[in-house]
């Protein structure tokens with residue numbers, strides 16, 4: 049049996065909850081949506097929450113809330129999954145890639161500062177591997193320059209920064225509930241924030257732009273059936289079936305976190321003496337929910353180690369190909385060499401299996417294989 053790099057943990061309670069919804073009146077747009085949103089609000093410290101159908105949808109809605117227009121600039125990291133930048137590119141924004149800190153893999157505030165122009169509309173951080181970005185610095189840079197600070201927290205629900213939960217600080221924070229992430233709804237995501245107006249704009253976009261509240265209508269008082277559309281939106285709703293799964297998963301968030309912390313610590317202790325491996329680091333003011341365990345090795349041996357682990361049924365992963373290396377960005381004129389730290393990070397990176405249900409035995413197998421690599 050192959051050991052994946054990430055996978056879901058589904059309990060009997062999760063199954064009971066999903067079954068309960070299947071037998072109820074509401075499969076979608078029912079009471080479990082609001083309940084899940086309330087739970088996310090508690091965990092994230094954000095007053096306003098809109099759940100959506102994926103992390104990608106969450107980013108799409110967040111850029112709508114930020115009112116991204118053609119020609120606006122979005123500063124973000126190249127060391128991320130495509131959607132972080134793509135969901136701004138689809139509105140005609142210009143993506144400006146800032147380089148990363150070589151140790152955490154997170155966007156470097158100094159690089160961000162040097163790239164801010166009068167056209168910068170959003171700074172999007174990504175809490176790489178679950179380790180929060182430099183929130184205070186990025187937020188200050190953003191607000192000093194009238195820029196929105198967005199945190200793509202697809203990896204980091206459950207992490208804290210200076211004792212504060214991820215979701216509390218950024219103007220908008222997005223989560224993903226894909227099966228490999230810290231908790232899952234199969235597919236799913238959320239936009240959260242403490243500014244009601246911003247999150248409401250995201251919420252409207254998730255459901256066709258429909259307005260049902262009389263006070264917001266151009267022609268109020270028509271009748272109880274009436275709704276209006278002032279701006280187009282999509283159908284990005286998260287059904288009650290999945291919201292029930294998500295709320296049930298959230299109950300185990302601390303359990304997931306301690307399991308991931310234990311796995312993190314064991315890798316770090318067991319691989320510490322190997323001089324050709326660079327282990328992940330942690331700032332002392334953060335407490336990550338570790339989504340990944342990213343090691344780095346000399347670039348000459350990365351492919352060999354990757355193929356060796358895959359050949360032994362360990363489904364390691366590489367996170368991430370620098371965004372602008374993708375032909376879709378290359379065709380827009382981005383050149384290799386743009387962000388040297390991110391490229392160097394990518395060239396040596398391998399993500400080891402990291403998920404709550406990874407057994408001690410499975411982890412021993414991974415550690416043993418790595419220790420034997422040169423034998």
Ligand SMILES: *Cc1c(COP(=O)(O)O)cnc(C)c1O
Nearest residue numbers: 102103104129131202224225226
């Ligand atoms: C997974 C991920 C996304 C997209 O989330 P989906 O739920 O898969 O759409 C966005 N950004 C980052 C950093 C991710 O890891």
